Amino acid sequence: MSETRSTFGSKLGMVAAAAGSAVGLGNIWRFPSETADGGGAIFIIIYIACILFFGIPLMVAEFIVGRSSRANAAGAFHKLSPGTQWKWVGRLGVLTGFVILGFYMVVCGWTVDYFIQSITGTLHTVSDFSANFNQLLANNTRQIVLMVFFVLLTAFFIFAGVQKGIERSAKIMMPVLFLLLIVMVIRATTLDGAAAGLNFLFKPDLQEVKSTVFLDAMGQAFFSLSLGMGCMMTYASYFRDDTHLTKIAVQVSVLDSMVALLAGMVIFPSAFALAANPDTIVSNLVEGGPGLLFITIPELFNHMQGSIIWSAIFFLLLSVAALTSTISLMEVVTVYIHEEYRMSRREALLLVVIGVLVLGTVSAVSLPFFNLLDMASAKFMLPIGGLFISLFVGWYLDKKITQAQLTNNGKISMGVTFLKGYSFILKFLAPIAILLIFLYGLIG
Ligand code: PHE
Numbered sequence: 001m002s003e004t005r006s007t008f009g010s011k012l013g014m015v016a017a018a019a020g021s022a023v024g025l026g027n028i029w030r031f032p033s034e035t036a037d038g039g040g041a042i043f044i045i046i047y048i049a050c051i052l053f054f055g056i057p058l059m060v061a062e063f064i065v066g067r068s069s070r071a072n073a074a075g076a077f078h079k080l081s082p083g084t085q086w087k088w089v090g091r092l093g094v095l096t097g098f099v100i101l102g103f104y105m106v107v108c109g110w111t112v113d114y115f116i117q118s119i120t121g122t123l124h125t126v127s128d129f130s131a132n133f134n135q136l137l138a139n140n141t142r143q144i145v146l147m148v149f150f151v152l153l154t155a156f157f158i159f160a161g162v163q164k165g166i167e168r169s170a171k172i173m174m175p176v177l178f179l180l181l182i183v184m185v186i187r188a189t190t191l192d193g194a195a196a197g198l199n200f201l202f203k204p205d206l207q208e209v210k211s212t213v214f215l216d217a218m219g220q221a222f223f224s225l226s227l228g229m230g231c232m233m234t235y236a237s238y239f240r241d242d243t244h245l246t247k248i249a250v251q252v253s254v255l256d257s258m259v260a261l262l263a264g265m266v267i268f269p270s271a272f273a274l275a276a277n278p279d280t281i282v283s284n285l286v287e288g289g290p291g292l293l294f295i296t297i298p299e300l301f302n303h304m305q306g307s308i309i310w311s312a313i314f315f316l317l318l319s320v321a322a323l324t325s326t327i328s329l330m331e332v333v334t335v336y337i338h339e340e341y342r343m344s345r346r347e348a349l350l351l352v353v354i355g356v357l358v359l360g361t362v363s364a365v366s367l368p369f370f371n372l373l374d375m376a377s378a379k380f381m382l383p384i385g386g387l388f389i390s391l392f393v394g395w396y397l398d399k400k401i402t403q404a405q406l407t408n409n410g411k412i413s414m415g416v417t418f419l420k421g422y423s424f425i426l427k428f429l430a431p432i433a434i435l436l437i438f439l440y441g442l443i444g
Helices: 011-022 025-037 041-069 073-080 087-119 129-138 140-159 162-189 194-202 213-224 231-236 245-274 278-301 307-340 345-365 367-396 399-406 416-443
Strands: none
Touching: 011 162, 011 231, 011 245, 011 307, 025 041, 025 087, 025 213, 025 245, 025 278, 025 307, 041 073, 041 194, 041 213, 041 231, 041 245, 041 367, 041 399, 041 416, 073 087, 073 231, 073 307, 087 140, 087 231, 087 278, 087 307, 087 345, 087 367, 129 140, 129 278, 140 307, 140 345, 162 194, 162 245, 162 278, 162 307, 194 245, 213 245, 213 367, 213 416, 231 307, 245 278, 245 399, 278 307, 307 345, 345 367, 367 416, 399 416
16 A cells, blocks of 8 residues: 555556456457347347446446545545445455456457467368367366466566556557457458348347346446446546546447447358358357357358458457456456555455466356356346446535546536536436346346
8 A cells, every 4th residue: 555556647548448448358259149149139229228328427437436536446435435334335346356257267268269279270170160169168178278378467467567567458459459340340241141130230129029138238238338346446546637537438438339339240240141051040149158259250250361360360359358358357356455455466466366267267167157157247246336336426425526526626617417417317317227127137
C-alpha cells in the first residue's frame, strides 16, 4: 500500500485498456455460441437492449466508484462506505473474477492450440473440424499444458506492471484484430449460401424463443462488457482526473458490440454456407456449444487463399485479445489481495496463479465443471454484482461524488435532465430490469 498507485499514461491507452478487457473470447467465442443457442436475431436484439439500457450506465457507475476511490474492487466500497456491508459487493466481484479465470483460461489454451495447429500446417489438412475439436477436448494433457502456459503468460504481464504491460499490448493488437474481422466478414458473407446465416442473425423468428433467452442475453452483455465484478472499477481507479467517463463507456461499449456482431457475421454465414448437410445446420449450431468458433473458422479459412497464414494471424490475434481480458481479470484479483491483505504484488500474484491453475485444471478435464463456472459467473454472479453496484451508486453514494465524477468537477457541462435521467436508471430501471430478467429466467 505504500507504493503510489499507477495511472494510465494517455487517453488512447485508457480506452484501449478498457476495450482490451471488454473485447475478448466473450465476443468471438462466447457470443456466437450463445447466439446460436438463443435462436439468433431475437437473442441479439435483447442483448443490444441490455447494453443500451443498463450496460453503458453500469459501466459509468463502475467508473465512478473506481475513480473516486482509487482502490481495488473491495477497497473501493470500504473507502466510500466505511463500516457498511457494501464491501461484500466488491468481494463477490473478486470471487467472480476468479471463477471466470477458472474456465476462460481453458478456452485461451484452445486458442493457442489452434494457433500452433495453424503454423505447423496441421489444421489445414483436417477434413472434419468437429472431430478435430473433439480430439482436443479429449486430450487433457494438452489442454492443461496450454492452459498453464496462458496463466503464466498473463501473470508475466501483470508482473510487468499496469502501464507498460497492459497499455502497450492493447494499443497495437486491437485495431489489427478489428481489420482482420472485417476481411473475414467479407469472405464469409460472399460464400454461396451465406444469406441463410445472415437471416438467422438478423431476422427474428419469434417461434423459436426460449424462456431463458433474456437471462442468457443479459449474462452475455455483462460478460462481454466486463461488467458486474469490479473490473472496470479497478481500471477506472487508474484513470486520470480529466478522463471523460461517459465518453469512454460509450466508446468501449460500441467497440465491444461491434466486434461481437462482426464475429457473428463471420461465423453464421460460414456455418450455414459450409455445413455439409444443410438440414443439420440448426441443430449443429445449437449443439455447437463451446466448439462453434473452433469448428467454423478453420473451415472458412480453408476457403481462402493462403489459409495457413490467415488462420495463424487470426488465432494469434484472438490469443492477444484473450490476453488483454485475462490480464484485467487477474489484475482485479491480484490488486485486491495485494491491497487488502497487505501482501506484496508478487506474493499476491503467486497466490492467484496457484488458485487459477487448480480451477483451470478441473475445468479442463471436466466439461460439466467448465459449463458450471461459465454459467454461474455470467448468468448469476455478474448480474447480481451489477445489480448491487447500480443500487450503490443510485441510492447510497453521495450525489455530489457522482456529479463531480461525471462532470470532472464541473469541467464538463452536463444538463440537469441528463443527470436526473442517469440517476433514475441506476435507482430504478437497471435494478428492476435485472431482477425481472432473473425471475423470468428462473421461473419461465
Ligand atoms: N469481457 C471479456 C470478454 O469478453 C471477459 C471478461 C469478463 C473480462 C469479466 C473481465 C471481466 O472476453
